[in-house]
Amino acid sequence: MTVTVDPALLADARRERRFFLSLSLPALFIVGLAAILPILWIIRQSFLTTGGEYTVGNYTKVLSSGLTWSALVTTLELSLGTLAICIVLGIPLALALASARPRVANLLMAFVMLPLWTAILVRTYGWLVLLRRDGLINAALTGSGLTAEPLPLVYNFTGTLIGMVHYMLPLFLLPVYAAMRDIDPNLIRASASMGATLGQVIRTVIMPLSAGGIFSGSVIVLIYSIGFFITPAVLGGGKVNPLSTRIERALSTFQDWGSASVLGILLLVLMALIGVMLLAARRLLAQTTVAAAHA
Amino acid sequence: MSWLRISLTAFAISAALPVHAQTLTITTAGGDYGNAMKEAMWGPAAKELGYDVREETLSDGLAALKMQVTSGAIATDIIHLGSPEGAQAAAQSLLEPLDYKIIDAKSVPEGAASDYCYPFDSYGTVMSWNTKTYGENPPKTWAEFWDVAKFPGRRALRANAQDSIEIALLSEGVAPADVYAVLSTPEGLERAIMRLEAIKPDVAVWWTSGAQSAQLLKDGEADLVVTWNGRAETVRKDGGAADYTFKGSVIGTDCLGVPKGAPNKEAAMKLIAAMTQPVRVAKLTDFIAYGPVNPAAYEGGLIPEDRLKTLATAPENAGTSVFSNSQWWVKNGEAAQQAFDEMMAR
Numbered sequence: 001m002t003v004t005v006d007p008a009l010l011a012d013a014r015r016e017r018r019f020f021l022s023l024s025l026p027a028l029f030i031v032g033l034a035a036i037l038p039i040l041w042i043i044r045q046s047f048l049t050t051g052g053e054y055t056v057g058n059y060t061k062v063l064s065s066g067l068t069w070s071a072l073v074t075t076l077e078l079s080l081g082t083l084a085i086c087i088v089l090g091i092p093l094a095l096a097l098a099s100a101r102p103r104v105a106n107l108l109m110a111f112v113m114l115p116l117w118t119a120i121l122v123r124t125y126g127w128l129v130l131l132r133r134d135g136l137i138n139a140a141l142t143g144s145g146l147t148a149e150p151l152p153l154v155y156n157f158t159g160t161l162i163g164m165v166h167y168m169l170p171l172f173l174l175p176v177y178a179a180m181r182d183i184d185p186n187l188i189r190a191s192a193s194m195g196a197t198l199g200q201v202i203r204t205v206i207m208p209l210s211a212g213g214i215f216s217g218s219v220i221v222l223i224y225s226i227g228f229f230i231t232p233a234v235l236g237g238g239k240v241n242p243l244s245t246r247i248e249r250a251l252s253t254f255q256d257w258g259s260a261s262v263l264g265i266l267l268l269v270l271m272a273l274i275g276v277m278l279l280a281a282r283r284l285l286a287q288t289t290v291a292a293a294h295a
Numbered sequence: 296m297s298w299l300r301i302s303l304t305a306f307a308i309s310a311a312l313p314v315h316a317q318t319l320t321i322t323t324a325g326g327d328y329g330n331a332m333k334e335a336m337w338g339p340a341a342k343e344l345g346y347d348v349r350e351e352t353l354s355d356g357l358a359a360l361k362m363q364v365t366s367g368a369i370a371t372d373i374i375h376l377g378s379p380e381g382a383q384a385a386a387q388s389l390l391e392p393l394d395y396k397i398i399d400a401k402s403v404p405e406g407a408a409s410d411y412c413y414p415f416d417s418y419g420t421v422m423s424w425n426t427k428t429y430g431e432n433p434p435k436t437w438a439e440f441w442d443v444a445k446f447p448g449r450r451a452l453r454a455n456a457q458d459s460i461e462i463a464l465l466s467e468g469v470a471p472a473d474v475y476a477v478l479s480t481p482e483g484l485e486r487a488i489m490r491l492e493a494i495k496p497d498v499a500v501w502w503t504s505g506a507q508s509a510q511l512l513k514d515g516e517a518d519l520v521v522t523w524n525g526r527a528e529t530v531r532k533d534g535g536a537a538d539y540t541f542k543g544s545v546i547g548t549d550c551l552g553v554p555k556g557a558p559n560k561e562a563a564m565k566l567i568a569a570m571t572q573p574v575r576v577a578k579l580t581d582f583i584a585y586g587p588v589n590p591a592a593y594e595g596g597l598i599p600e601d602r603l604k605t606l607a608t609a610p611e612n613a614g615t616s617v618f619s620n621s622q623w624w625v626k627n628g629e630a631a632q633q634a635f636d637e638m639m640a641r
Contacts, residue, residue: 065633066637066640067636067637132514133514133515134515134516155499155516233503237500238501238503239501241639241640249636251358252355252358254628254632256629
């Protein structure tokens, strides 16, 4: 079957596309200026000595240091840990929000968004008040006799993870909630009417249809977490040192812009790798879902 | 023709203005310290010289200085740095040489002298403790700080090799005068790092800012805190259950420098000379417990007798302390920090 389309209409559509493209030019220009140029500058800087001569010494120095690799491991542990907790906490929360009545959902959403409107430093120091040895949580725990000694909740990996999850959860929740809210309720009713249990509905209807949202949420969480600095610096007690703290050390203690730039590029490569891996995972997932549907 | 007269007058006024009101920018660390410097030092000095001085505040002066000088966009005429950072900045040619025709060269003791960054006040890295934990019998020396069996409790140290490796050697009985000689040997640095590693399990927090160390002491989050004397004194004065000792302190100095290519070089030198007059650096101790470097400031009762014991460089506090050696740190700082960071990552 062939459909003939009026060429005038096609030309019209082309014109419209071009018009929309031209509207995005100012934004593209700003992105180019604010993102691409500094990155080029950092790449150039990574090949310069302090005196301004070309060298690959910064790379050999940074990549041969055990500190870089242990910082890389810490970065990955923090990011993946944050993502895992966000998934475990965020998906049920998004399900609850999407199935609640609109008024209740809006109210709950406001609570979820509240932390996003608070400055990160304020929030981080807020956690100190809650988590430290004589803080609210430990006072409640020891006061009620649940624990004999205050728990080490802050100035370590645990505290850092708590602070990061608190920051990232709303950002994870938003796309997941949006995807779940857009699922046609009739699909859920239909599957239920055909005898699907709640678990089956979630597994075979809701999850596949909100996979896009979960995917976007995960990308946001990972990309933000990889560069986190303030939370590990304040809540980590000097014991949690991801790549961002190595960059700070190179810049502020050693004034070694070359090494700091190499570390920055390492972060960039890490983000690109994670992006590629997630994209591949998503494509694979889509294929298997389609295959399963056709089977 | 009246418009011409008016514009000529305007021209004459604008040409004359810079002569009457020299504008300068000074960059300090801000906070209580920055305010103290403004009240006691550059505020009155600017008034005396008739300068219009603007203040910028930065917590990381050296990084900012490097950024400004390298990019050629120098936004400050005077910058406040720690002396090791000052020496580092000088080594990277980020500072103008000080003009000792304008600044009095005799105002600095020989050991602290610098050609690029003028040392004006001093502080001690001291041992402080929670008086609720230790009562009348606190640890008195760095050896006792390391003695976790006799003095159980949570320790807090700075997440930086600076001062920590000096303290580590003092705790093993190295004499204050020999600290840098020992550190200059590879085994010496290794020995200091091993000593820090030994206390690591008992270190609850490795702090990264002075304000943080004060908070740890005040909240009782740590029982024994290595901190700067000004911070410990503030906690004690505010009614915190804390005390400290100058025994075995590492004395550091802060300094004032002029960025390479600063717009108002000569006026900057004049302001440095005026703001560091003995009476003004003595006045600084009204606000914060950082003692003058210039010995003349301790003469003539400029500083009240009872305050002297709160100052690191006061004559009675000097004996057991080590003067932080900026030259050593410029030369060996990166290697020392590297070894320290590796110890932290183990």
